[in-house]
Amino acid sequence: MRTGRFHENSEPANSLRAAALRCQAARIHDSSERGEQHVNDGSSSAVQPPPATHRNNPTTPSRTTNSPLERPHPTQDAETPDGGVEAPLVLVDEALCAEWDELATRSGAAPFLRPGWIQAWMSAFEPRRALHALTVRRGGELAAILPVVRKGGSLHCPTNAETPVMGPVALDTAALRPLIGSHVERHGLTLRFSPEDGDQEALIGNARARGLLVSVTPLRRSPCTSVQGNWEEFQERTLTASRRRDLRRNERRLAAAGELRLTSHDVSQDLLTTLQRGLELEAAGWKGDEGTAVLSRPATTSFYRSASAWAASASLLRLYFLTLDGEPVAFSLNLEQNGTSYGVKTAYAPAHRAFGPGVLMLHRLIAEGFSRPEIHMLEHLGEDDPFKREFSTGVRHQSCVRVFPRGARGRLQQQVDRGRLALTTELRRRTTPESRRTVQRMLASVKR
Incomplete structure (x- = not known):
């Protein structure tokens, strides 16, 4: 029976409980030996650390140095x-x-x-x-x-x-x-x-x-793609024949519905408006349904707005949109530094999912990388997704x-x-x- 099998293989759980109890006992023993926990700064005497403090709390006691x-x-x-x-x-x-x-x-x-x-x-x-x-x-x-x-x-x-x-x-x-x-x-x-x-x-x-x-x-494992060399040779060497056919077919189908363009923004102006447009695209898809989109939680929303503002001030930020008659069908938030373009966040419009807009976006970003001499590597951050692996020339562990x-x-x-x-x-x-x-x-x- 399944229940019996779980009982027979429950050693990890038992060892975890036993180790946790021993760890707690050791901490109590260590505290009793030391009297008070302290941090030694290399001097002849140790000092007791200041009480725990919270930032932005006016009632917090002043810190000791x-x-x-x-x-x-x-x-x-x-x-x-x-x-x-x-x-x-x-x-x-x-x-x-x-x-x-x-x-x-x-x-x-x-x-x-x-x-x-x-x-x-x-x-x-x-x-x-x-x-x-x-x-x-x-x-x-x-x-x-x-x-x-x-x-x-x-x-x-x-x-x-x-x-x-x-x-x-x-x-x-x-x-x-x-x-x-x-x-x-x-x-x-x-x-x-x-x-x-x-x-x-x-x-x-x-x-x-x-x-x-x-x-x-x-x-x-995070895939990466070298964009040095010849673009056509890269496609022949890296992409399968069926993938190349799918890309051409989906490009034609979308182009038949309107003008398909890849646009980039260094967001010197209207940063929050442009970023919000991309994040709303992410929230409209499966990440929004599962509660993992940036806009699903106040903390992640605050983080990406602040981090993007910093990156823009440091001239690192680029926001890419794949648009169909001006309406975004895919989005990518990238940071560019020292010849490397880092893909931080990507999203696509669920209404166009059948055309693979996320894959089309990645394909165009790599093509643009080959056309820009100052860029030599694209880092596809995050997990080792199959579609990323298809376009990669290496992987970061x-x-x-x-x-x-x-x-x-x-x-x-x-x-x-x-x-x-x-x-x-x-x-x-x-x-x-x-x-x-x-x-x-x-x-x-x-x-x-």
């Missing part, structure tokens, strides 16, 4: 007893944001790692938390930075489902080494949507070199990196993580995709 979590960012990193460099954990302010953005520009970091994008994310999704950062300096100048927020005594990089990519910004790999210091040893670190590249390898290697436990869990705190607490957290992963895997095996989508729609309706 004694804690390393709240102190202004230093001009030099502290040295550890063995002569190494210790990356301090500092509160992000305007001065640090200016240095951060300059570092991101110099190092060629993706726009999603720049302070303007992350500040928009914080304001929308974590308005009651303060943004901190692990920083590394050379000769007083910022050489590496990793933004984090504190949750339940742990350090987490600011991410959620709207995050295209997350990671440190650094001049070189050597600057990453001090990021894994005493703060990570004490509190741990969770970094989601981390690209599987040299920076990730350096962080993992540095954590393991310090004797810390590390887990790496694959999260998603992302994963969740967890560095566990030192000692018994870290070992127990690792066991809890393993139990959670085993339980999630078992639930996915026992449920259908449709039932999982039903649960997601229910959760989305609750959030609204």
